[in-house]
Amino acid sequence: SQQGEEDPQALSIQEGENATMNCSYKTSINNLQWYRQNSGRGLVHLILIRSNEREKHSGRLRVTLDTSKKSSSLLITASRAADTASYFCATDARGGGADGLTFGKGTHLIIQP
Amino acid sequence: KAGVIQTPRYLIKTRGQQVTLSCSPISGHRSVSWYQQTPGQGLQFLFEYFSETQRNKGNFPGRFSGRQFSNSRSEMNVSTLELGDSALYLCASSLLRGAGNTIYFGEGSWLTVV
Numbered sequence: 001s002q003q004g005e006e007d008p009q010a011l012s013i014q015e016g017e018n019a020t021m022n023c024s025y026k027t028s029i030n031n032l033q034w035y036r037q038n039s040g041r042g043l044v045h046l047i048l049i050r051s052n053e054r055e056k057h058s059g060r061l062r063v064t065l066d067t068s069k070k071s072s073s074l075l076i077t078a079s080r081a082a083d084t085a086s087y088f089c090a091t092d093a094r095g096g097g098a099d100g101l102t103f104g105k106g107t108h109l110i111i112q113p
Numbered sequence: 114k115a116g117v118i119q120t121p122r123y124l125i126k127t128r129g130q131q132v133t134l135s136c137s138p139i140s141g142h143r144s145v146s147w148y149q150q151t152p153g154q155g156l157q158f159l160f161e162y163f164s165e166t167q168r169n170k171g172n173f174p175g176r177f178s179g180r181q182f183s184n185s186r187s188e189m190n191v192s193t194l195e196l197g198d199s200a201l202y203l204c205a206s207s208l209l210r211g212a213g214n215t216i217y218f219g220e221g222s223w224l225t226v227v
Contacts, residue, residue: 030213031213033215033216035218040201040223041220041221042117042119042203042218042219042220042221043203043205043218044218045215045216045217045218048213048215050213088156090156090216100146100148100158100159100160100161100169100171101146101148101156101158101205101216102158103148103155103156103157104155105155106155
């Protein structure tokens with residue numbers, strides 16, 4: 001089942017601009033992870049944020065988590081052509097990982113040179 | 114260290130056949146899980162193995178099975194292949210089970226059923 005829903009489904013911006021993607025989920029979670037997937041390739045882990053954290057940074061990435069709204073956002077600053085990819089959020093549900101990670105449908109990000 | 118290694122990367126099978134996919138987790142990782150990715154259903158959890166035991170299973174028919182060996186390497190098998198089984202199959206590993214463990218994915222095995 002798809003718990004996470006990314007928004008927007010597709011995003012096209014100019015190189016150098018910031019890109020923001022949002023993720024909403026339905027149940028209580030232990031943590032939330034963001035992944036990047038280049039076309040036809042595997043998933044690359046970007047960042048993990050725990051349910052008791054509100055914000056986390058990694059290089060040009062900034063992730064926020066609002067458990068009261070059951071939502072997260074991924075900000076990529078100073079975007080580059082190489083950032084063109086699909087981005088997925090994945091949740092690890094509280095109460096046991098009976099369903100493994102639950103992924104959203106992803107945001108397809110296109111960086112125009 | 115090397116990442117999650119999946120073999121084969123690409124394969125084509127005929128309806129009714131069976132297929133076995135292999136996954137070598139990151140060295141030292143003991144938890145291995147499998148996911149199916151299709152355009153229609155997205156990424157869906159298949160099953161998770163830890164210490165050679167299946168710990169969790171997703172909502173897939175019994176034609177999908179797997180196992181884990183003592184060296185943590187894992188295989189998944191799909192029997193009586195159907196056209197709808199065409200997908201990217203992703204293997205993931207983590208050091209331990211449970212919340213807070215970063216999960217790393219391989220490049221996947223592309224299966225086409227004709």
